[in-house]
Amino acid sequence: MDVQVWTYIIVGLTFALYIAIAIRSRAGSTKEFYVAGGGVSPLANGLATAADWMSAASFLGMAGIISFSGRDGSVYLMGWTGGYVLLALLLAPYLRKFGKFTVPDFVGDRYYSQTARIIAVVCALFISFTYVAGQMRGVGIVFSRFLQVDITLGVIIGMAIVFLYAVLGGMKGITYTQVAQYCVLIFAFSVPAIYISIMLTGNAVPQLGFGSDLINEPGVSLLDKLDGLSTEL
Structure with missing residues:
Protein backbone atom coordinates (compact mmCIF):
# COMPACT_ATOMS: atom_id res chain seq x y z
CA MET A 1 0.00 0.00 0.00
CA ASP A 2 1.20 3.50 -0.77
CA VAL A 3 1.53 6.38 1.67
CA GLN A 4 -1.86 7.85 0.76
CA VAL A 5 -3.69 4.64 1.67
CA TRP A 6 -1.85 4.41 4.99
CA THR A 7 -2.77 8.03 5.65
CA TYR A 8 -6.46 7.31 5.13
CA ILE A 9 -6.25 4.27 7.41
CA ILE A 10 -4.39 6.02 10.24
CA VAL A 11 -6.53 9.17 10.14
CA GLY A 12 -9.69 7.08 9.96
CA LEU A 13 -8.67 4.91 12.91
CA THR A 14 -7.71 7.98 14.93
CA PHE A 15 -11.07 9.64 14.51
CA ALA A 16 -12.85 6.33 15.04
CA LEU A 17 -11.04 6.15 18.39
CA TYR A 18 -12.15 9.68 19.26
CA ILE A 19 -15.78 8.91 18.44
CA ALA A 20 -15.64 5.61 20.34
CA ILE A 21 -14.34 7.44 23.42
CA ALA A 22 -17.12 10.01 23.10
CA ILE A 23 -19.79 7.31 22.84
CA ARG A 24 -18.38 5.40 25.79
CA SER A 25 -18.17 8.58 27.88
CA ARG A 26 -21.49 10.05 26.78
CA ALA A 27 -23.14 12.37 29.25
CA GLY A 28 -26.15 11.25 31.24
CA SER A 29 -26.97 14.55 32.92
CA THR A 30 -26.53 18.29 32.52
CA LYS A 31 -23.65 18.29 34.98
CA GLU A 32 -21.88 15.53 33.09
CA PHE A 33 -22.43 17.32 29.79
CA TYR A 34 -21.00 20.66 30.94
CA VAL A 35 -18.39 19.73 33.57
CA ALA A 36 -17.99 15.96 33.14
CA GLY A 37 -19.78 15.42 36.43
CA GLY A 38 -16.80 16.83 38.31
CA GLY A 39 -15.20 13.40 38.22
CA VAL A 40 -12.25 13.93 35.88
CA SER A 41 -8.88 13.46 37.57
CA PRO A 42 -6.35 16.32 37.71
CA LEU A 43 -3.98 14.32 35.49
CA ALA A 44 -6.62 13.85 32.79
CA ASN A 45 -7.57 17.52 33.02
CA GLY A 46 -3.93 18.50 32.65
CA LEU A 47 -3.44 16.27 29.62
CA ALA A 48 -6.63 17.59 28.03
CA THR A 49 -5.57 21.20 28.62
CA ALA A 50 -2.13 20.51 27.15
CA ALA A 51 -3.73 18.93 24.08
CA ASP A 52 -5.93 21.99 23.70
CA TRP A 53 -2.85 24.20 23.83
CA MET A 54 -1.14 22.03 21.18
CA SER A 55 -4.07 22.49 18.82
CA SER A 69 8.37 37.45 12.53
CA GLY A 70 11.50 35.89 13.97
CA ARG A 71 12.12 36.17 17.68
CA ASP A 72 9.53 38.95 17.98
CA GLY A 73 6.87 36.35 17.27
CA SER A 74 7.75 34.51 20.47
CA VAL A 75 5.85 37.23 22.35
CA TYR A 76 2.62 35.71 21.09
CA LEU A 77 3.74 32.27 22.20
CA MET A 78 4.43 33.49 25.73
CA GLY A 79 1.16 35.41 25.86
CA TRP A 80 -0.78 32.39 24.62
CA THR A 81 0.78 30.16 27.25
CA GLY A 82 0.48 32.75 30.01
CA GLY A 83 -3.21 33.18 29.25
CA TYR A 84 -3.81 29.48 29.85
CA VAL A 85 -2.02 29.68 33.18
CA LEU A 86 -3.98 32.75 34.28
CA LEU A 87 -7.29 31.15 33.34
CA ALA A 88 -6.37 27.98 35.23
CA LEU A 89 -5.35 29.88 38.36
CA LEU A 90 -7.71 32.86 38.48
CA LEU A 91 -10.95 31.70 36.89
CA ALA A 92 -11.38 27.93 36.69
CA PRO A 93 -11.25 27.25 40.47
CA TYR A 94 -13.97 29.82 41.15
CA LEU A 95 -16.24 28.44 38.46
CA ARG A 96 -16.05 25.10 40.24
CA LYS A 97 -16.51 26.71 43.65
CA PHE A 98 -19.62 28.61 42.56
CA GLY A 99 -21.03 25.55 40.83
CA LYS A 100 -21.50 27.40 37.54
CA PHE A 101 -21.18 25.90 34.08
CA THR A 102 -20.27 29.03 32.10
CA VAL A 103 -18.19 32.16 32.62
CA PRO A 104 -21.15 34.56 32.06
CA ASP A 105 -23.15 32.75 34.77
CA PHE A 106 -20.25 33.05 37.17
CA VAL A 107 -19.58 36.73 36.39
CA GLY A 108 -23.26 37.65 36.62
CA ASP A 109 -23.75 35.97 40.00
CA ARG A 110 -20.40 37.04 41.38
CA TYR A 111 -21.00 40.74 40.69
CA TYR A 112 -24.82 40.65 41.02
CA SER A 113 -25.14 42.33 37.65
CA GLN A 114 -27.04 41.43 34.52
CA THR A 115 -24.92 43.96 32.61
CA ALA A 116 -21.74 42.17 33.65
CA ARG A 117 -23.30 38.91 32.49
CA ILE A 118 -24.08 40.36 29.05
CA ILE A 119 -20.56 41.79 28.72
CA ALA A 120 -19.13 38.38 29.63
CA VAL A 121 -21.34 36.74 26.97
CA VAL A 122 -20.14 39.17 24.30
CA CYS A 123 -16.49 38.67 25.30
CA ALA A 124 -16.89 34.88 25.37
CA LEU A 125 -18.50 34.83 21.92
CA PHE A 126 -15.87 37.12 20.43
CA ILE A 127 -12.97 35.12 21.86
CA SER A 128 -14.56 31.79 20.95
CA PHE A 129 -15.26 32.77 17.35
CA THR A 130 -11.73 34.15 16.97
CA TYR A 131 -10.22 30.94 18.32
CA VAL A 132 -12.54 28.61 16.42
CA ALA A 133 -11.89 30.45 13.14
CA GLY A 134 -8.17 29.78 13.41
CA GLN A 135 -8.79 26.26 14.66
CA MET A 136 -11.10 25.34 11.81
CA ARG A 137 -8.78 26.87 9.26
CA GLY A 138 -6.00 24.72 10.66
CA VAL A 139 -8.24 21.65 10.49
CA GLY A 140 -9.07 22.45 6.88
CA ILE A 141 -5.40 22.77 5.97
CA VAL A 142 -4.50 19.50 7.69
CA PHE A 143 -7.32 17.57 6.01
CA SER A 144 -6.61 19.13 2.63
CA ARG A 145 -2.98 18.00 2.81
CA PHE A 146 -3.50 14.51 4.19
CA LEU A 147 -6.76 13.58 2.47
CA GLN A 148 -6.10 15.51 -0.75
CA VAL A 149 -9.36 17.45 -0.57
CA ASP A 150 -10.28 21.10 -0.82
CA ILE A 151 -9.73 23.21 2.32
CA THR A 152 -13.43 24.03 2.54
CA LEU A 153 -14.33 20.35 2.44
CA GLY A 154 -11.63 19.69 5.03
CA VAL A 155 -13.21 22.24 7.35
CA ILE A 156 -16.63 20.64 6.91
CA ILE A 157 -15.27 17.16 7.64
CA GLY A 158 -13.47 18.39 10.75
CA MET A 159 -16.52 20.28 12.01
CA ALA A 160 -18.74 17.23 11.49
CA ILE A 161 -16.42 14.96 13.47
CA VAL A 162 -15.98 17.46 16.31
CA PHE A 163 -19.73 18.10 16.42
CA LEU A 164 -20.41 14.37 16.59
CA TYR A 165 -18.22 13.55 19.56
CA ALA A 166 -18.98 16.84 21.33
CA VAL A 167 -22.74 16.26 21.19
CA LEU A 168 -22.46 12.59 22.12
CA GLY A 169 -19.98 12.89 24.95
CA GLY A 170 -20.29 16.43 26.25
CA MET A 171 -17.39 17.72 28.33
CA LYS A 172 -16.59 14.24 29.62
CA VAL A 179 -6.36 12.95 26.54
CA ALA A 180 -6.05 10.55 23.59
CA GLN A 181 -5.17 13.48 21.36
CA TYR A 182 -2.44 14.53 23.78
CA CYS A 183 -0.83 11.10 23.54
CA VAL A 184 -0.83 11.35 19.75
CA LEU A 185 0.45 14.93 19.70
CA ILE A 186 3.22 14.51 22.26
CA PHE A 187 4.51 11.51 20.32
CA ALA A 188 4.31 13.43 17.04
CA PHE A 189 6.15 16.39 18.59
CA SER A 190 8.79 14.43 20.46
CA VAL A 191 9.98 12.04 17.74
CA PRO A 192 11.00 14.73 15.19
CA ALA A 193 12.54 16.90 17.93
CA ILE A 194 14.66 14.01 19.21
CA TYR A 195 15.65 12.96 15.70
CA ILE A 196 16.63 16.50 14.66
CA SER A 197 18.60 16.97 17.88
CA ILE A 198 20.53 13.75 17.23
CA MET A 199 21.19 14.69 13.61
CA LEU A 200 22.43 18.20 14.40
CA THR A 201 24.16 17.82 17.76
CA GLY A 202 24.41 14.11 18.52
CA ASN A 203 22.39 14.69 21.71
CA ALA A 204 19.17 12.69 22.10
CA VAL A 205 17.66 15.20 24.55
CA PRO A 206 16.41 18.24 22.57
CA GLN A 207 16.56 20.56 25.60
CA LEU A 208 20.24 19.73 26.08
CA GLY A 209 20.82 19.79 22.34
CA PHE A 210 20.02 23.52 22.30
CA GLY A 211 23.22 24.17 24.25
CA SER A 212 25.34 21.64 22.37
CA ASP A 213 27.65 22.40 19.47
CA LEU A 214 26.63 21.52 15.95
CA ILE A 215 28.28 18.43 14.52
CA ASN A 216 29.08 20.14 11.23
CA GLU A 217 30.16 23.44 12.84
CA PRO A 218 32.28 22.84 15.95
CA GLY A 219 32.25 25.76 18.35
CA VAL A 220 28.81 26.97 17.21
CA SER A 221 25.88 25.99 19.42
CA LEU A 222 22.49 25.11 18.01
CA LEU A 223 20.85 27.90 20.01
CA ASP A 224 23.22 30.51 18.57
CA LYS A 225 22.50 29.22 15.08
CA LEU A 226 18.74 29.44 15.64
CA ASP A 227 19.09 32.93 17.11
CA GLY A 228 20.92 33.98 13.98
CA LEU A 229 18.18 32.59 11.78
CA SER A 230 15.49 34.34 13.84
CA THR A 231 17.37 37.63 13.60
CA GLU A 232 17.71 37.28 9.84
CA LEU A 233 13.98 36.58 9.53
Missing part, protein backbone atom coordinates in the same frame (compact mmCIF):
# COMPACT_ATOMS: atom_id res chain seq x y z
CA ALA A 56 -4.07 23.42 15.16
CA ALA A 57 -4.51 27.12 15.90
CA SER A 58 -1.62 27.30 18.32
CA PHE A 59 0.75 24.85 16.64
CA LEU A 60 0.33 26.01 13.04
CA GLY A 61 -0.42 29.63 13.91
CA MET A 62 2.41 30.13 16.38
CA ALA A 63 4.89 28.31 14.17
CA GLY A 64 3.89 30.55 11.28
CA ILE A 65 4.13 33.76 13.32
CA ILE A 66 7.57 32.87 14.67
CA SER A 67 8.76 31.81 11.20
CA PHE A 68 7.70 35.09 9.61
CA GLY A 173 -16.26 12.84 26.12
CA ILE A 174 -14.29 15.87 24.94
CA THR A 175 -11.92 15.63 27.92
CA TYR A 176 -11.04 11.99 27.37
CA THR A 177 -10.83 12.55 23.63
CA GLN A 178 -8.35 15.33 24.34
Whole structure:
Protein backbone atom coordinates (compact mmCIF):
# COMPACT_ATOMS: atom_id res chain seq x y z
CA MET A 1 0.00 0.00 0.00
CA ASP A 2 1.20 3.50 -0.77
CA VAL A 3 1.53 6.38 1.67
CA GLN A 4 -1.86 7.85 0.76
CA VAL A 5 -3.69 4.64 1.67
CA TRP A 6 -1.85 4.41 4.99
CA THR A 7 -2.77 8.03 5.65
CA TYR A 8 -6.46 7.31 5.13
CA ILE A 9 -6.25 4.27 7.41
CA ILE A 10 -4.39 6.02 10.24
CA VAL A 11 -6.53 9.17 10.14
CA GLY A 12 -9.69 7.08 9.96
CA LEU A 13 -8.67 4.91 12.91
CA THR A 14 -7.71 7.98 14.93
CA PHE A 15 -11.07 9.64 14.51
CA ALA A 16 -12.85 6.33 15.04
CA LEU A 17 -11.04 6.15 18.39
CA TYR A 18 -12.15 9.68 19.26
CA ILE A 19 -15.78 8.91 18.44
CA ALA A 20 -15.64 5.61 20.34
CA ILE A 21 -14.34 7.44 23.42
CA ALA A 22 -17.12 10.01 23.10
CA ILE A 23 -19.79 7.31 22.84
CA ARG A 24 -18.38 5.40 25.79
CA SER A 25 -18.17 8.58 27.88
CA ARG A 26 -21.49 10.05 26.78
CA ALA A 27 -23.14 12.37 29.25
CA GLY A 28 -26.15 11.25 31.24
CA SER A 29 -26.97 14.55 32.92
CA THR A 30 -26.53 18.29 32.52
CA LYS A 31 -23.65 18.29 34.98
CA GLU A 32 -21.88 15.53 33.09
CA PHE A 33 -22.43 17.32 29.79
CA TYR A 34 -21.00 20.66 30.94
CA VAL A 35 -18.39 19.73 33.57
CA ALA A 36 -17.99 15.96 33.14
CA GLY A 37 -19.78 15.42 36.43
CA GLY A 38 -16.80 16.83 38.31
CA GLY A 39 -15.20 13.40 38.22
CA VAL A 40 -12.25 13.93 35.88
CA SER A 41 -8.88 13.46 37.57
CA PRO A 42 -6.35 16.32 37.71
CA LEU A 43 -3.98 14.32 35.49
CA ALA A 44 -6.62 13.85 32.79
CA ASN A 45 -7.57 17.52 33.02
CA GLY A 46 -3.93 18.50 32.65
CA LEU A 47 -3.44 16.27 29.62
CA ALA A 48 -6.63 17.59 28.03
CA THR A 49 -5.57 21.20 28.62
CA ALA A 50 -2.13 20.51 27.15
CA ALA A 51 -3.73 18.93 24.08
CA ASP A 52 -5.93 21.99 23.70
CA TRP A 53 -2.85 24.20 23.83
CA MET A 54 -1.14 22.03 21.18
CA SER A 55 -4.07 22.49 18.82
CA ALA A 56 -4.07 23.42 15.16
CA ALA A 57 -4.51 27.12 15.90
CA SER A 58 -1.62 27.30 18.32
CA PHE A 59 0.75 24.85 16.64
CA LEU A 60 0.33 26.01 13.04
CA GLY A 61 -0.42 29.63 13.91
CA MET A 62 2.41 30.13 16.38
CA ALA A 63 4.89 28.31 14.17
CA GLY A 64 3.89 30.55 11.28
CA ILE A 65 4.13 33.76 13.32
CA ILE A 66 7.57 32.87 14.67
CA SER A 67 8.76 31.81 11.20
CA PHE A 68 7.70 35.09 9.61
CA SER A 69 8.37 37.45 12.53
CA GLY A 70 11.50 35.89 13.97
CA ARG A 71 12.12 36.17 17.68
CA ASP A 72 9.53 38.95 17.98
CA GLY A 73 6.87 36.35 17.27
CA SER A 74 7.75 34.51 20.47
CA VAL A 75 5.85 37.23 22.35
CA TYR A 76 2.62 35.71 21.09
CA LEU A 77 3.74 32.27 22.20
CA MET A 78 4.43 33.49 25.73
CA GLY A 79 1.16 35.41 25.86
CA TRP A 80 -0.78 32.39 24.62
CA THR A 81 0.78 30.16 27.25
CA GLY A 82 0.48 32.75 30.01
CA GLY A 83 -3.21 33.18 29.25
CA TYR A 84 -3.81 29.48 29.85
CA VAL A 85 -2.02 29.68 33.18
CA LEU A 86 -3.98 32.75 34.28
CA LEU A 87 -7.29 31.15 33.34
CA ALA A 88 -6.37 27.98 35.23
CA LEU A 89 -5.35 29.88 38.36
CA LEU A 90 -7.71 32.86 38.48
CA LEU A 91 -10.95 31.70 36.89
CA ALA A 92 -11.38 27.93 36.69
CA PRO A 93 -11.25 27.25 40.47
CA TYR A 94 -13.97 29.82 41.15
CA LEU A 95 -16.24 28.44 38.46
CA ARG A 96 -16.05 25.10 40.24
CA LYS A 97 -16.51 26.71 43.65
CA PHE A 98 -19.62 28.61 42.56
CA GLY A 99 -21.03 25.55 40.83
CA LYS A 100 -21.50 27.40 37.54
CA PHE A 101 -21.18 25.90 34.08
CA THR A 102 -20.27 29.03 32.10
CA VAL A 103 -18.19 32.16 32.62
CA PRO A 104 -21.15 34.56 32.06
CA ASP A 105 -23.15 32.75 34.77
CA PHE A 106 -20.25 33.05 37.17
CA VAL A 107 -19.58 36.73 36.39
CA GLY A 108 -23.26 37.65 36.62
CA ASP A 109 -23.75 35.97 40.00
CA ARG A 110 -20.40 37.04 41.38
CA TYR A 111 -21.00 40.74 40.69
CA TYR A 112 -24.82 40.65 41.02
CA SER A 113 -25.14 42.33 37.65
CA GLN A 114 -27.04 41.43 34.52
CA THR A 115 -24.92 43.96 32.61
CA ALA A 116 -21.74 42.17 33.65
CA ARG A 117 -23.30 38.91 32.49
CA ILE A 118 -24.08 40.36 29.05
CA ILE A 119 -20.56 41.79 28.72
CA ALA A 120 -19.13 38.38 29.63
CA VAL A 121 -21.34 36.74 26.97
CA VAL A 122 -20.14 39.17 24.30
CA CYS A 123 -16.49 38.67 25.30
CA ALA A 124 -16.89 34.88 25.37
CA LEU A 125 -18.50 34.83 21.92
CA PHE A 126 -15.87 37.12 20.43
CA ILE A 127 -12.97 35.12 21.86
CA SER A 128 -14.56 31.79 20.95
CA PHE A 129 -15.26 32.77 17.35
CA THR A 130 -11.73 34.15 16.97
CA TYR A 131 -10.22 30.94 18.32
CA VAL A 132 -12.54 28.61 16.42
CA ALA A 133 -11.89 30.45 13.14
CA GLY A 134 -8.17 29.78 13.41
CA GLN A 135 -8.79 26.26 14.66
CA MET A 136 -11.10 25.34 11.81
CA ARG A 137 -8.78 26.87 9.26
CA GLY A 138 -6.00 24.72 10.66
CA VAL A 139 -8.24 21.65 10.49
CA GLY A 140 -9.07 22.45 6.88
CA ILE A 141 -5.40 22.77 5.97
CA VAL A 142 -4.50 19.50 7.69
CA PHE A 143 -7.32 17.57 6.01
CA SER A 144 -6.61 19.13 2.63
CA ARG A 145 -2.98 18.00 2.81
CA PHE A 146 -3.50 14.51 4.19
CA LEU A 147 -6.76 13.58 2.47
CA GLN A 148 -6.10 15.51 -0.75
CA VAL A 149 -9.36 17.45 -0.57
CA ASP A 150 -10.28 21.10 -0.82
CA ILE A 151 -9.73 23.21 2.32
CA THR A 152 -13.43 24.03 2.54
CA LEU A 153 -14.33 20.35 2.44
CA GLY A 154 -11.63 19.69 5.03
CA VAL A 155 -13.21 22.24 7.35
CA ILE A 156 -16.63 20.64 6.91
CA ILE A 157 -15.27 17.16 7.64
CA GLY A 158 -13.47 18.39 10.75
CA MET A 159 -16.52 20.28 12.01
CA ALA A 160 -18.74 17.23 11.49
CA ILE A 161 -16.42 14.96 13.47
CA VAL A 162 -15.98 17.46 16.31
CA PHE A 163 -19.73 18.10 16.42
CA LEU A 164 -20.41 14.37 16.59
CA TYR A 165 -18.22 13.55 19.56
CA ALA A 166 -18.98 16.84 21.33
CA VAL A 167 -22.74 16.26 21.19
CA LEU A 168 -22.46 12.59 22.12
CA GLY A 169 -19.98 12.89 24.95
CA GLY A 170 -20.29 16.43 26.25
CA MET A 171 -17.39 17.72 28.33
CA LYS A 172 -16.59 14.24 29.62
CA GLY A 173 -16.26 12.84 26.12
CA ILE A 174 -14.29 15.87 24.94
CA THR A 175 -11.92 15.63 27.92
CA TYR A 176 -11.04 11.99 27.37
CA THR A 177 -10.83 12.55 23.63
CA GLN A 178 -8.35 15.33 24.34
CA VAL A 179 -6.36 12.95 26.54
CA ALA A 180 -6.05 10.55 23.59
CA GLN A 181 -5.17 13.48 21.36
CA TYR A 182 -2.44 14.53 23.78
CA CYS A 183 -0.83 11.10 23.54
CA VAL A 184 -0.83 11.35 19.75
CA LEU A 185 0.45 14.93 19.70
CA ILE A 186 3.22 14.51 22.26
CA PHE A 187 4.51 11.51 20.32
CA ALA A 188 4.31 13.43 17.04
CA PHE A 189 6.15 16.39 18.59
CA SER A 190 8.79 14.43 20.46
CA VAL A 191 9.98 12.04 17.74
CA PRO A 192 11.00 14.73 15.19
CA ALA A 193 12.54 16.90 17.93
CA ILE A 194 14.66 14.01 19.21
CA TYR A 195 15.65 12.96 15.70
CA ILE A 196 16.63 16.50 14.66
CA SER A 197 18.60 16.97 17.88
CA ILE A 198 20.53 13.75 17.23
CA MET A 199 21.19 14.69 13.61
CA LEU A 200 22.43 18.20 14.40
CA THR A 201 24.16 17.82 17.76
CA GLY A 202 24.41 14.11 18.52
CA ASN A 203 22.39 14.69 21.71
CA ALA A 204 19.17 12.69 22.10
CA VAL A 205 17.66 15.20 24.55
CA PRO A 206 16.41 18.24 22.57
CA GLN A 207 16.56 20.56 25.60
CA LEU A 208 20.24 19.73 26.08
CA GLY A 209 20.82 19.79 22.34
CA PHE A 210 20.02 23.52 22.30
CA GLY A 211 23.22 24.17 24.25
CA SER A 212 25.34 21.64 22.37
CA ASP A 213 27.65 22.40 19.47
CA LEU A 214 26.63 21.52 15.95
CA ILE A 215 28.28 18.43 14.52
CA ASN A 216 29.08 20.14 11.23
CA GLU A 217 30.16 23.44 12.84
CA PRO A 218 32.28 22.84 15.95
CA GLY A 219 32.25 25.76 18.35
CA VAL A 220 28.81 26.97 17.21
CA SER A 221 25.88 25.99 19.42
CA LEU A 222 22.49 25.11 18.01
CA LEU A 223 20.85 27.90 20.01
CA ASP A 224 23.22 30.51 18.57
CA LYS A 225 22.50 29.22 15.08
CA LEU A 226 18.74 29.44 15.64
CA ASP A 227 19.09 32.93 17.11
CA GLY A 228 20.92 33.98 13.98
CA LEU A 229 18.18 32.59 11.78
CA SER A 230 15.49 34.34 13.84
CA THR A 231 17.37 37.63 13.60
CA GLU A 232 17.71 37.28 9.84
CA LEU A 233 13.98 36.58 9.53
